[in-house]
Amino acid sequence: MKTEMNEEEITKLALKRRNRRVLLAVLLALSLMAAASLWIVYQMEKAEAHARYMGIKNVSAERVAKIIRGAEMNANNIFEEVGKSLDSPEAVINALRSKANLNLDVRGYFAAFMPNYFPEKGTWFEPYIYQPEYGGFEFRQVGSARHNYTKSPWFVRAQQSGASFWSDPYYYYDGTSVSGYYCTFVKPVYDEKGNLACICGADIKFEWLAKEMEWIDEVSKNNKLLNLYQPMTEFEFRTVILNKDGTCLVQPGDDPITITDEGMLKDLMQKKSGIIDMDIDGTPCTVYYSPIEFIDWTVAVITPVQDILKPMLPTALFLFVTMLAGMFIVWIVCKIK
Numbered sequence: 001m002k003t004e005m006n007e008e009e010i011t012k013l014a015l016k017r018r019n020r021r022v023l024l025a026v027l028l029a030l031s032l033m034a035a036a037s038l039w040i041v042y043q044m045e046k047a048e049a050h051a052r053y054m055g056i057k058n059v060s061a062e063r064v065a066k067i068i069r070g071a072e073m074n075a076n077n078i079f080e081e082v083g084k085s086l087d088s089p090e091a092v093i094n095a096l097r098s099k100a101n102l103n104l105d106v107r108g109y110f111a112a113f114m115p116n117y118f119p120e121k122g123t124w125f126e127p128y129i130y131q132p133e134y135g136g137f138e139f140r141q142v143g144s145a146r147h148n149y150t151k152s153p154w155f156v157r158a159q160q161s162g163a164s165f166w167s168d169p170y171y172y173y174d175g176t177s178v179s180g181y182y183c184t185f186v187k188p189v190y191d192e193k194g195n196l197a198c199i200c201g202a203d204i205k206f207e208w209l210a211k212e213m214e215w216i217d218e219v220s221k222n223n224k225l226l227n228l229y230q231p232m233t234e235f236e237f238r239t240v241i242l243n244k245d246g247t248c249l250v251q252p253g254d255d256p257i258t259i260t261d262e263g264m265l266k267d268l269m270q271k272k273s274g275i276i277d278m279d280i281d282g283t284p285c286t287v288y289y290s291p292i293e294f295i296d297w298t299v300a301v302i303t304p305v306q307d308i309l310k311p312m313l314p315t316a317l318f319l320f321v322t323m324l325a326g327m328f329i330v331w332i333v334c335k336i337k
Helices: 002-083 087-097 154-160 207-219 262-270 312-334
Strands: 108-113 127-130 138-141 170-172 180-190 196-205 239-245 246-248 274-280 283-291 297-304
Touching: 002 108, 002 154, 002 180, 002 196, 002 207, 002 239, 002 283, 002 297, 002 312, 087 127, 087 138, 180 207, 180 239, 196 207, 207 239, 207 246, 207 283, 239 312, 262 274, 262 283
Parallel strands: none
Antiparallel strands: 108 127, 108 196, 127 138, 170 180, 180 196, 239 246, 239 297, 274 283, 283 297
């Protein structure tokens, strides 16, 4: 009897060891499967995030480029009218008024004349047609000793180069609603004898561009088709416009963003696209950036790195529960004799 009990105990011990090995093998297999599944899901999320933010970046860049191009074309039409109306100051003002309302994205148009071009107007004659806050277009004479535009960088550059361009961003202040940060499309205008008559410009105010970027972000975040198959539908990202020196021209909120990565700064100067990981305000982020046509700006979509990890949380929870269920089933099967 004692011998039979010993054999029974040996058999039970062998079964326990076998069951333990089976459970460990199943646990290892399920762990490997879960790790592989998470890795695959992570790669898929990265690919999906890449496609999503590249799409938002491209749409933003195209939209801003379209607006910039539209502003250029409309401005050129107005500047041609100015070139045909150099007989009198009144004719110039009427030329500025003639087509100003064809592009409401532009805050104002001006013609900064060479000193004493119209003797009756004195040294500084700069008629300005602009949109006030309440709509429509108004006229002002803004040239003066206080606002000596002949020393402005955009005037000097246009005078020396003889070519049209977009100016660097600048701040203009006169105590009215016209005050603010601007960028100006500048073009020299010559008279019939080929002499430089004036430097014409079309102003775009960054306040308007900021609202445009906010609108693009809101549309992208609330796009049901874009978020249709996502376990997490509230994506954290912001679209900004960067200057070629890395400073942020347009951004949501008041916190300034400055790019310091040398590689990205080089890409900004050379108008190249790219993707880079960097810390912004102490948060690890991924930045998708692309140049904007017709101007030395770059649009960038900034998203926290953890934004990619958030959709993985429900997947990880599902895999963990599945592992527990699988282990429990195997344990039950192993206990059945």
